Amino acid sequence: MSEKLLVNPIECEGHGACAELLPELIALDEWGYPIVDGRPVPPALERDARAAVSACPTLALRLLRS
Amino acid sequence: MTMATKGMPAEDTATDLPRLLPVNGQQPQDWHAHTARHGRIPYREAPGRLIADIQQAGLTGRGGAAFPVHRKLGAVLEAADARRRNPVVIANGAESEPASDKDATLLWLAPHLVLDGLQLAAEAVNAEEAILYTHADRRDDVGKRLQQAIAERRAVGSDRVPVELAEAPPRFLSGQETALINHLGGGPAIPTFVPPRVTERGLAGAPTLVQNVETLAHLALIARRGPRWFRQVGTAAEPGSMLCTIRRSDGMPRIAEVPLGMPLRDLLGPAGSDGAVLIGGYHGTWAPAAEAVKLTLDSHALGAVGARVGAGILITLPPDRCGLAETARIVRYLALESAGQCGPCLNGLPRIAAALAELAGARPRRQARADIERWAGLVTGRGACHHPDGTARFVRSALITFAAELDRHERGRCSATNTRPFLPIPRGSARTEEDWL
Numbered sequence A: 001m002s003e004k005l006l007v008n009p010i011e012c013e014g015h016g017a018c019a020e021l022l023p024e025l026i027a028l029d030e031w032g033y034p035i036v037d038g039r040p041v042p043p044a045l046e047r048d049a050r051a052a053v054s055a056c057p058t059l060a061l062r063l064l065r066s
Numbered sequence B: 001m002t003m004a005t006k007g008m009p010a011e012d013t014a015t016d017l018p019r020l021l022p023v024n025g026q027q028p029q030d031w032h033a034h035t036a037r038h039g040r041i042p043y044r045e046a047p048g049r050l051i052a053d054i055q056q057a058g059l060t061g062r063g064g065a066a067f068p069v070h071r072k073l074g075a076v077l078e079a080a081d082a083r084r085r086n087p088v089v090i091a092n093g094a095e096s097e098p099a100s101d102k103d104a105t106l107l108w109l110a111p112h113l114v115l116d117g118l119q120l121a122a123e124a125v126n127a128e129e130a131i132l133y134t135h136a137d138r139r140d141d142v143g144k145r146l147q148q149a150i151a152e153r154r155a156v157g158s159d160r161v162p163v164e165l166a167e168a169p170p171r172f173l174s175g176q177e178t179a180l181i182n183h184l185g186g187g188p189a190i191p192t193f194v195p196p197r198v199t200e201r202g203l204a205g206a207p208t209l210v211q212n213v214e215t216l217a218h219l220a221l222i223a224r225r226g227p228r229w230f231r232q233v234g235t236a237a238e239p240g241s242m243l244c245t246i247r248r249s250d251g252m253p254r255i256a257e258v259p260l261g262m263p264l265r266d267l268l269g270p271a272g273s274d275g276a277v278l279i280g281g282y283h284g285t286w287a288p289a290a291e292a293v294k295l296t297l298d299s300h301a302l303g304a305v306g307a308r309v310g311a312g313i314l315i316t317l318p319p320d321r322c323g324l325a326e327t328a329r330i331v332r333y334l335a336l337e338s339a340g341q342c343g344p345c346l347n348g349l350p351r352i353a354a355a356l357a358e359l360a361g362a363r364p365r366r367q368a369r370a371d372i373e374r375w376a377g378l379v380t381g382r383g384a385c386h387h388p389d390g391t392a393r394f395v396r397s398a399l400i401t402f403a404a405e406l407d408r409h410e411r412g413r414c415s416a417t418n419t420r421p422f423l424p425i426p427r428g429s430a431r432t433e434e435d436w437l
Helices: A017-021 A043-055 B031-038 B049-057 B069-083 B102-109 B111-125 B136-156 B177-184 B213-230 B264-268 B299-305 B323-336 B343-360 B366-379 B387-401 B403-410
Strands: A003-007 A026-028 A034-036 A061-065 B088-093 B129-135 B163-168 B208-212 B241-247 B253-259 B276-279 B285-288 B313-317
Touching (some): B031 B213, B049 B213, B069 B111, B102 B129, B102 B213, B129 B177, B136 B163, B208 B213, B241 B264, B264 B313, B285 B387, B343 B403, B387 B403
Parallel strands (some): B088 B129, B241 B313
Antiparallel strands (some): A003 A061, B241 B253, B276 B285
């Protein structure tokens, strides 16, 4: 089963931890907010994706089953 | 075309319009006039029964998003059954596009049709609670009319579900579905994150059906006359009629009930062939009038200029006004109406507004245009609601439609001879959290 990353933009405060841990799928815009690749997370990156989700200080990043 | 301001013959065949508005112009329909024309409410005596008719009719939401109504009804009924929880039905009359006046006009002239639709929708999804949500600044006209209408219905015992009236704060986003739920739950009228969808978990966690008031009025007529009757007007893909707010060069709103697929040339009138037309309001799309007049009022045709029917707002910009100045003024308003919850919207919209103000002046930097295009891309799809998306669409269409004017401004000129603001903006922006309550 594949999973997708989803940011709750209301909770997100632009700490940027997610982009540091998962640069392959998350970039930061010019204001420091994450731009998330909405495609299914490749199996090789699932561990890093979980780490990025856990590292978010505002719990704004989620993995959703698609 | 059928203007609400003109008298119409009292014929009532399938293709005759208006269907929703009174046939005799501006006379509001009390209970007696309403039932004389439409008859009593055709309750179906069980949940779910109406949904197939609505599906066959092909009714879509008239609040702007054009979502298929039967799918929302079905989702709410299903969630209610699965969770054994009675749903709530909300009629959304919080018409927040400042240029629109069709919902207020419908509620003023034909409140009982909307209230019939609310009862039938409540029955269809097995709701025991119904709310009619309108703008607080229309309390003295629309609000009073609705109180009278509800009192009339109570006297004759027509309603099976009690209807509560609720008021929206005067904010652009207060009619947005999740903002509405947030507000009715006692909070500010600001959007929340989806999922969960309100059809699953809305007001107080109950499955919630939110439908625009015009949508409910159509639903009430489909319940009486059937899906085939509904499809007698409109296009095969986008059936039925819709209410439009049309503003020509005099700026005055005219409410017309027209078939989907009607030529825009007939709606905009002879003056609408040069200059620009705004289709769909401040989350809508500017288009050159010369192109717009070749199109018809349906989202399939309007897609040619990147527009959709939305909530039926059509505005002709007078040739003496500057489209860039008008756009800049509106985008500043939209930036101020951001709830400020999402980083891209909070950061992007004020920057876009400031750069547009520069383009609207003399000799803007070339960089300003490139900045706007980049920021419009950055905010799109990145809010909890569609406020940044709608604003970006409006801005991008202005850069395309007013490209020649932009060149003039870069040379220090402007074609406008009248600097008086044309597009309407409500007074007062939100300063504190109280302004969202």
